[in-house]
Amino acid sequence: MSQFELRVNGKTHTVDVDADKPLLWVLREDLKLIGTKFGCGVAQCGACTVHIDGQPQRTCVLPVEAATGFEITTIEGLSGKEAEAIQAAWTEIDVPQCGYCQSGQIMSAVALLTETPKPTDADIDAAMTGNICRCATYVKIRQGIKDASQKI
Amino acid sequence: MTTHLTPRNPKLTAEHDVATPGGPASAGSPTIADSMAAAFAAKHAAAPSAAILANPNRRTVLQGAASIGGGLLIGLQLPGKARAESGAAAVIKGNGTAGTFAPNAFVRIAPDSTVTVLIKHIEFGQGTYTGLSTLVADELDADWAQMRAEHAPANDALYKNFAFGLQGTGGSTAIANAHEQMRKAGAAAKAMLVEAAATAWGVPAGEITVSKGQLKHPGSGKVGTFGEFADAAAALTPPSDVKLKTPDQFTLIGTDVPKLDTKSKTTGTATFTLDVVRDGMLTVLLARPPRFGAKPKSVDDTEALKVNGVVDVKTLPRGIAVYAKDFWAAKKGRDALVIEWANEGTEARSSAQLIAEYREKAKSPGLIARNDGDVAGTLDKADRKVEAEYVFPFLAHAPMEPLDYVIEKSQDGKIEVWGGAQFPTADQGAIAQILGVRPEDVTVNTMLAGGSFGRRATPVADIASEAATAFKARGTEPLKIVWTREDDIQNGYYRPLTVHRLAASLDGDGNITAWDETIATQSIVKGTAFEMMMKDGIDPTTVEGAKDLPYNIPNTRVSVHNMEAGIPPLWWRAVGHTHTAYATEVFLDELLEATGKDPVQARLDMLGDKHPRLTGVLTAAAKAADWGSPMPEGRARGVSLHKSFNSYVAQIAEVSEGDEAGIPKVHKMWCAIDCGLAVNPNVIKAQMEGGLGYGLGHALYGEINIDNGTVTEANFDSYRSLRINEMPDVEVVIVPSDEAPTGVGEPATPPAPAAVANAWATLTGKRVRQLPFSRTGDA
Numbered sequence: 015m016s017q018f019e020l021r022v023n024g025k026t027h028t029v030d031v032d033a034d035k036p037l038l039w040v041l042r043e044d045l046k047l048i049g050t051k052f053g054c055g056v057a058q059c060g061a062c063t064v065h066i067d068g069q070p071q072r073t074c075v076l077p078v079e080a081a082t083g084f085e086i087t088t089i090e091g092l093s094g095k096e097a098e099a100i101q102a103a104w105t106e107i108d109v110p111q112c113g114y115c116q117s118g119q120i121m122s123a124v125a126l127l128t129e130t131p132k133p134t135d136a137d138i139d140a141a142m143t144g145n146i147c148r149c150a151t152y153v154k155i156r157q158g159i160k161d162a163s164q165k166i
Numbered sequence: 167m168t169t170h171l172t173p174r175n176p177k178l179t180a181e182h183d184v185a186t187p188g189g190p191a192s193a194g195s196p197t198i199a200d201s202m203a204a205a206f207a208a209k210h211a212a213a214p215s216a217a218i219l220a221n222p223n224r225r226t227v228l229q230g231a232a233s234i235g236g237g238l239l240i241g242l243q244l245p246g247k248a249r250a251e252s253g254a255a256a257v258i259k260g261n262g263t264a265g266t267f268a269p270n271a272f273v274r275i276a277p278d279s280t281v282t283v284l285i286k287h288i289e290f291g292q293g294t295y296t297g298l299s300t301l302v303a304d305e306l307d308a309d310w311a312q313m314r315a316e317h318a319p320a321n322d323a324l325y326k327n328f329a330f331g332l333q334g335t336g337g338s339t340a341i342a343n344a345h346e347q348m349r350k351a352g353a354a355a356k357a358m359l360v361e362a363a364a365t366a367w368g369v370p371a372g373e374i375t376v377s378k379g380q381l382k383h384p385g386s387g388k389v390g391t392f393g394e395f396a397d398a399a400a401a402l403t404p405p406s407d408v409k410l411k412t413p414d415q416f417t418l419i420g421t422d423v424p425k426l427d428t429k430s431k432t433t434g435t436a437t438f439t440l441d442v443v444r445d446g447m448l449t450v451l452l453a454r455p456p457r458f459g460a461k462p463k464s465v466d467d468t469e470a471l472k473v474n475g476v477v478d479v480k481t482l483p484r485g486i487a488v489y490a491k492d493f494w495a496a497k498k499g500r501d502a503l504v505i506e507w508a509n510e511g512t513e514a515r516s517s518a519q520l521i522a523e524y525r526e527k528a529k530s531p532g533l534i535a536r537n538d539g540d541v542a543g544t545l546d547k548a549d550r551k552v553e554a555e556y557v558f559p560f561l562a563h564a565p566m567e568p569l570d571y572v573i574e575k576s577q578d579g580k581i582e583v584w585g586g587a588q589f590p591t592a593d594q595g596a597i598a599q600i601l602g603v604r605p606e607d608v609t610v611n612t613m614l615a616g617g618s619f620g621r622r623a624t625p626v627a628d629i630a631s632e633a634a635t636a637f638k639a640r641g642t643e644p645l646k647i648v649w650t651r652e653d654d655i656q657n658g659y660y661r662p663l664t665v666h667r668l669a670a671s672l673d674g675d676g677n678i679t680a681w682d683e684t685i686a687t688q689s690i691v692k693g694t695a696f697e698m699m700m701k702d703g704i705d706p707t708t709v710e711g712a713k714d715l716p717y718n719i720p721n722t723r724v725s726v727h728n729m730e731a732g733i734p735p736l737w738w739r740a741v742g743h744t745h746t747a748y749a750t751e752v753f754l755d756e757l758l759e760a761t762g763k764d765p766v767q768a769r770l771d772m773l774g775d776k777h778p779r780l781t782g783v784l785t786a787a788a789k790a791a792d793w794g795s796p797m798p799e800g801r802a803r804g805v806s807l808h809k810s811f812n813s814y815v816a817q818i819a820e821v822s823e824g825d826e827a828g829i830p831k832v833h834k835m836w837c838a839i840d841c842g843l844a845v846n847p848n849v850i851k852a853q854m855e856g857g858l859g860y861g862l863g864h865a866l867y868g869e870i871n872i873d874n875g876t877v878t879e880a881n882f883d884s885y886r887s888l889r890i891n892e893m894p895d896v897e898v899v900i901v902p903s904d905e906a907p908t909g910v911g912e913p914a915t916p917p918a919p920a921a922v923a924n925a926w927a928t929l930t931g932k933r934v935r936q937l938p939f940s941r942t943g944d945a
Contacts, residue, residue: 015474032474035494043492048441049434051616052493053566054651058882061566089434104432108424108848111291111856113431114438114566114616139891146882148566148617149291150859152893154852 018082022047023091029078037081038062038073041088049089049117053146060145063118064088070125072144089117096127099162109158111149119145123159132163267396269358269404271324272351273302279379279393281308283348284318286325286333287340288588289427290565290615290622291856292911293849294340296425298348300845301341304418305352305411308392309379315426317612320590334589336623336737338811338909341845345907346410353408355399362398363390378417413843422848427614439613442572442584444644448477450636451496451648452485453503454657457512457875458732462486462505469502479503480639484628487636493648513732513875520663520872521557524686524729528555528667531684532727533702535709539721544680548671552760554753556668557936558745560870561661561738562885567616568654571633573597574644581608585630586615588622593630600634619739619860624659625694655885656877659736660870662688666712666749676761678772680721683712683749688735689728703728707737711746711810711916716780717754717772733872739860740810740912747808747916748865748923748937755804755924756933765805765924766793779814779840779903780807786838786899787816798822801833804924806917811909813841814901817858819894819921821929829866829939830926832894837914839898842905850910851898857914858896863888865919867940886940 020027022045029044041047041064050073053061057072064073065087073081092101100123103109110116119142126133126141133141138159147155267275274282283302287294295315303313318325318333325333328343356376363381364371367388375382381390413419430436455461465486467479475495480487486503490496515523545551572584581603587593590610598605615622622629633647649657664687671680689705691697699706704726713724738744758768766788773781784807787793797803800822807816816838824831837854844850867886871878879885923934 032494035492039492039494042441046443048437048443051438051566052440052568052648054882056651056881056883059566059651059887101432105424105428108428108852110425110428110431111293111852112566112615112617113291113427113436116431117434120432142890146566146887146889148564148619148860148887150856150863150888150893151852152859152888152890153855153896155890156893 016079018078020045020078020082020086021084022086023088031078033079034077036074037064037076037078037086040078041073047088047090051114051117053115053118058146059115060118060122061115063121063145065121065125068125068128070122089121092120092124094124094128095166096131096162097124099166100124100127100158102165103158103162106161107154107157109151109154111151115145115147119147119155123155123162126159127163127166131166133159265397267355267358267392267400269355269399270351271318272348273306273355275355275359275392275396275399277393277396279312279391280314281306281312281392282314282316284325285315286318286327286344287335288317288586288612288615288618288622289315290586290618292340292853293425293846294335295427296423297341297845297849298344299426300418300423301345301348302352302355304416305349306356307376307378307417308352310418310423312379312392313426320587320594320608320610320612322591332589333591334623336588336620338813338911338913340909340911341907342812342909345845349410350408353410354404357405357408358399358402359392359395361402362395366395366398419843419845420847422846425849436614438567438616439570439572439585440567440616440648442613442646444572444574447572447574447644447646448489448491449493449496449648450487450489450645451493451500451650452482452487452632452636452653453500453505454485454653455507455512456656457507457509457514458657458734460507460509460512463508464506466504469504470499473499473502475499478640480636482632482635482639484632484635487639489636489640489645496648497650509875513872515731515872516874517559517663517872520729520731521665524663524665524727525555525557525667527727527729528665528684528686531682531723532686532725533704534723534725535704535713536722536724538723539680541680541682541721541723544721545669545671545682548679549674550672551669552672552757553667553669554756554933555935556666556745556749556752558661558664558666558748559868559937560663560733560872561744561864561868562655562658562870562879563617563619563621563736563738564651564654564882564885564887565615565617565619565621568651569621569629569649570647571629572644572646573633573637575637579603579607582611583608583630583633584611584613585633586618586622587612587630588615588618589627592625592627596627596631597634600631601638620737620741621659624736625696628659651882652880655870655879655881659734661738661744662690662733662735663731664745666745668749668753670753670757672757672761676763678717678719678757681715681719681723683715683724684727685709685712685725685746686727686729687745688731688733690735690737690741692728707742709742709746711743711808712750714809715750716777716809717769718774718776719772732875739857740915743808743810743912743916744861747806747810748920751806751808751917751920752923752933755920755927759927764794769805769807779901780809780816782901783807783814783816783838783840786901787818787836790838790897790899791818791820791836793818800929802925802929804921804926804928806920806924808913808917808920810913810916813839813908813910813913815839815854815913815917817914817917817921819918819925821922821925823929826940830922830929832862832892832922834895834897835862835918835921836897837899838901839910839913840901840903841910841913842903842907844900844903845907847900850900853910854898854914855896857910857912858918859888859893861915861918862894862922863892865922865937865939866892867938869938869941
């Protein structure tokens with residue numbers, strides 16, 4: 015066990031964990047930020063997506079020691095006009111079904127709109143392909159991103 | 167886009183029709199529903215602590231009470247004790263204390279006027295929270311903003327699924343079995359609120375109106391909220407009968423009310439089983455055998471116990487459990503185990519061997535499920551005969567939330583669990599039996615589940631049982647069992663590998679004169695609590711969608727070979743329809759192509775006037791797609807039509823050759839559904855999109871291959887899932903209907919692969935006879 019300092023959602027936390035413990039489990043178990051989900055453990059599904067210095071990253075394979083020194087944002091700490099637009103669009107058209115992947119979907123979508131406010135279909139594909147939705151809510155995810163894009 | 171046409175005159179039957187819903191695996195006949203219930207009860211009658219027989223005294227009391235409503239009004243006529251017990255459920259989220267009006271098992275009205283509906287069907291994405299609450303809210307004349315939903319506790323008497331005879335979710339039955347029950351629950355609550363207001367205001371009840379959660383007496387100008395009269399209404403006797411609205415009086419049914427669970431699922435605050443934390447809780451991972459059913463020969467846990475955070479290692483019937491302070495320690499501990507497995511008696515074959523054996527068997531007829539006319543004679547005499555074989559792989563459900571369960575024992579010896587309980591009382595009974603407590607001492611908290619697709623509905627309550635077994639082996643701390651994705655893909659239950667062999671004869675005019683379909687697969691229900699569903703040796707879930715082929719063919723035979731394999735089979739979204747829809751609709755298309763007939767018109771011709779709902783959806787889909795109109799260069803369309811779970815779906819797919827050889831790019835799909843009264847068109851549309859996406863993804867990429875008894879695939883890298891760039895545009899048409907509502911969770915899944923395969927054949931001339939399109943497995 016070692017101590018690591020993490021910047022999460024604008025606050026500094028010190029955690030005492032194994033250096034190889036993935037950030038996902040540090041967020042969920044040590045910081046009680048349960049909005050970020052475990053889906054595959056091998057960076058294939060995107061359920062564990064958070065922002066690290068604004069970039070969407072898979073946390074299930076990211077050792078905590080590699081996450082120090084960055085600004086980490088989870089679904090609980092999302093803010094800004096892109097986040098508001100995405101969450102409003104998601105609510106407006108009822109994007110989620112089971113909802114389990116949606117934190118990850120939203121983190122990827124917000125990162126996309128922050129970088130590319132008016133994404134094309136190809137931009138959406140490129141940004142969202144890493145996020146699996148087993149309910150296949152993809153039609154509504156695509157629509158939600160487009161609706162949000164119109165409002166920012 | 168959605169084209170939604172408002173039903174003209176929805177006919178909601180006055181009597182509850184138990185015959186309507188299908189079982190979790192059924193073709194929707196009352197026989198199946200009844201026999202499932204009987205089968206389950208019979209099976210568990212031999213196991214005294216099983217849920218179905220739990221607390222017979224209370225059950226008898228409630229059944230007696232329920233009979234007042236002709237078997238329907240469960241919860242509306244409860245004796246005082248039962249009402250108090252069911253009222254306890256409202257305490258779950260802290261609004262069930264003094265002042266809460268609990269008129270029946272489903273409605274809780276708090277002093278602040280929030281209305282909480284207890285949902286007897288687990289919410290895992292298909293929309294039960296919203297759909298069932300809509301039915302209550304409409305009859306209650308509530309404002310949608312005051313509605314809340316939470317899962318009902320485990321209780322067969324109060325919350326059974328009328329299609330199964332026990333509490334459970336499956337077979338797309340939630341709305342179908344509960345719609346009238348929910349409406350009556352809402353109407354009864356409203357009548358009592360009105361009576362309370364009438365007494366308080368000194369006016370006749372008949373002069374009080376209710377709209378959007380407000381009670382009004384126009385004559386005196388008095389107005390009030392539900393909350394104001396909750397206390398007074400609670401003292402009243404529930405009405406013995408209630409009058410339901412006529413469809414023209416609906417205010418919420420048929421509209422796109424916002425889903426009740428969207429906000430929490432958009433902010434990361436929705437709580438799934440994985441998110442449950444108890445004081446001192448340990449995380450448990452099991453090392454499971456590479457071969458199904460293998461037992462450990464030797465276990466060396468020396469290194470595992472050295473892992474920081476690992477607390478204990480125990481050998482359980484289903485594997486070696488590592489108990490640790492967190493997930494990562496449990497995983498590292500599990501990785502450090504050295505286990506030798508005893509494979510004696512386990513399945514050692516590979517998919518290729520199973521397929522070869524099934525193919526051989528399918529060459530001759532099996533147990534007869536349907537036999538019209540003289541199939542053999544007609545085929546023998548035929549001038550023109552077409553034959554084809556279709557092979558379907560094992561498939562894993564792979565719900566997004568890996569399987570998990572939380573269990574805790576309180577100071578007084580009672581057990582509390584949290585899980586995605588698809589059969590809550592089965593979980594309760596299994597846990598009680600393992601831990602040697604009474605079922606009523608096991609409190610089941612059904613959690614929002616991150617998908618299921620059938621996986622959480624094992625007849626043996628495998629996930630709950632595993633949690634209980636792990637708890638018993640240590641007996642102290644609360645535990646959370648977590649399956650990794652690899653566990654889920656490699657150690658689960660599967661849509662069984664299936665072979666269909668079809669033969670048909672054509673006359674000189676291109677009419678199909680005989681149709682012979684032979685199916686070789688494992689039975690899903692054989693050897694389970696649902697075995698009594700089998701009739702004449704045939705599992706109805708094997709033949710559903712094939713046995714009831716609707717086309718006018720004078721000689722039709724469908725037969726079955728029950729194959730044995732040591733790979734656990736289970737219902738997988740739409741169950742038998744997942745292979746029967748493909749085999750029948752692709753083979754039919756092949757016959758129509760051989761005779762130069764238009765796939766849409768020929769289907770309509772063969773349906774005649776006997777299947778108006780099938781012709782209705784097919785016509786609607788063809789119209790939406792403008793079937794026959796020109797397409798961009800390099801594209802082709804295909805159609806399919808299939809009834810499942812008493813809903814009717816037609817789909818048309820438009821495809822081109824994609825970037826990957828042999829895998830179509832699906833540009834667009836049109837989907838027409840007739841599911842009776844459309845309770846929430848937006849939810850139906852979502853289920854059509856998601857359901858066809860689920861079918862499409864597995865048809866393109868999904869395969870579980872068995873090699874020497876062991877699953878080859880391990881995670882989403884090898885068990886490939888549909889991704890957003892592979893999802894077509896979807897246009898949904900909801901065909902107006904005046905029939906009672908039927909299922910939408912499954913019916914969009916079966917036709918999708920067939921529509922795509924038929925389009926692909928038109929485009930490329932290639933009939934895909936073994937799925938998936940991306941097949942890597944051997945045959």
